Amino acid sequence: MTDRFGRAEGDLVLLGIIFAAIIMLVGHAGSVVPQVIEFALGKGEAPPPWAASAVLLNVALVIFGWRRYNELLGEIEKSRLAEEEARELALTDPLTGSLNRRSVLPLTSEMVAEAEKADKAVAFIMIDLDNFKQINDLNGHRAGDCMLVEIAQRIRAQLPAGARLARLGGDEFACVVPYHRSAPDLIDQLATSIIDIAQRPIAINGGELAVGLSIGLSTSVELDQPGGNAAGELLHMADIAMYHAKKMGRNRYDWFTPEMERELKLRSELESGIRRGIARGEFVPFYEQQVDVETGELTGFEMLARWQSPTLGLVTPDFFISVAEEIGCIAELSEAVISQALRDAAEWDPSLTLSVNISPVQLRDPWFAQKLLKMLAEAKFPPDRLEIEVTESCLHENIGLVRSLVTSLKNQGVSVSLDDFGTGYASIAQLRALPFDRIKIDRSFIAELGRGGDNAALVSAITSIGAGMRLPVTAEGIESELVRDKLRGLGQFKGQGYFYGRPEPADKVRARLKSEARLADDVRMEPRLGTVRLGDSDRRIAGA
Known part of the structure; x- marks a missing residue:
């Protein structure tokens, strides 16, 4: 706006100069022109030289002023068009014109x-x-x-x-x-x-x-x-x-709908809580027993993450894992829990194994194997006692990267199992291409055995695949004696589920192993005299 006033003021000054020049031209020409005419007719003397010069100067001034005025008008028009173009660019998207x-x-x-x-x-x-x-x-x-x-x-x-x-x-x-x-x-x-x-x-x-x-x-x-x-x-x-x-x-x-906003607010609070929880060590490992289905002998534990939230209480993985993956915190969360689990398991009987799940997001990290080996070294945990579980759906994302990871871990002595088998449509060719050590039948197939479902043939087929490829099989989701007995009739399995006990925190697992003389210190002091079987009374104590 200031520029426009400045240009307007300049216009008035220039017009004033032009107007004054025209008045002076009229005044001088009024006295000089008649003398020129009379001189041309031979009736008078020529006008003085200064008068002619004044007239010519006034003509030049008028011409110059008018030309400059036109140039100034042109500059103003260009400036106006540039302003409009700048305003248009500021208000529209240059790519789409929207x-x-x-x-x-x-x-x-x-x-x-x-x-x-x-x-x-x-x-x-x-x-x-x-x-x-x-x-x-x-x-x-x-x-x-x-x-x-x-x-x-x-x-x-x-x-x-x-x-x-x-x-x-x-x-x-x-x-x-x-x-x-x-x-x-x-x-x-x-x-x-x-x-x-x-x-x-x-x-x-x-x-x-x-x-x-x-x-x-x-x-x-x-x-x-x-x-x-x-x-x-x-x-x-x-x-x-x-x-x-x-x-x-x-x-x-x-x-x-207003419900969407409330859901979004809860999601935002959940994300903030997860980030704070990782920093405060609120995510801890719980352990689910893995046993020999035929003998009932305890063979190891699967580590399951739990969130001990100060506001939400004890939170299970299905509530926070997907959120942690979406906000990019899953690797930090998982590594913290795995590190703690390795330190806990280092105190157990050396014959007991530890199984841990890894996220598909971690599978995309080319340095994950090196990170895991560093955690093993820090916890002084033998690699041959660790089993990494990879979900079947991961095979369809980047099988080349999965093969590289599996091979790297196996070269260091870590076992790798294929989790949730039967839900991700893995082919026999993929099983042959990847050097897995075990397959785990998804709990949905095992649960049907106890509901009268016709899954016995499917479980038997998976067992045959495992036997044919020399891969031992783990059955998840064993929740009743009926399911256990049906599995015993279908083949050799390692099993886990609420029938054998619910997941427990590290202190309870340690106390129970201590009572059974199955801590590392107990084994070093006194060799075991026999296997430990989980009878019905043991199961009730374990929380089945």
């Missing part, structure tokens, strides 16, 4: 205010491309930009009159759509059509790419106070609904 985050929020507030006056409503549609990073990584950022431009054009073509499209950043878009309060189903139809149109293949670099969308919807009808920060509230609600759609399977849309 509005940007800076401009869409004030516009949304205006549209909400106008809708309230007309007894209408405004829907805010948050759109996020599913797995767009993978498309960028595999095909390059130029292909990703082409996809964003095409998706923006397709979305824009679906919008009704009066709606606006914005790119909020990255692969996030937003639509602001006015609609009649009595017809919210029109927004559902719009969200469905956007999802459908986006899934159509896009021709890029001689090939075709397709992408799914997750959409969150919010409406001004749900606002407590339509004024104020209406745009920010609508964006916040639609963002929560969009992440809920991703969580529920992607390539879909969801309307915002």
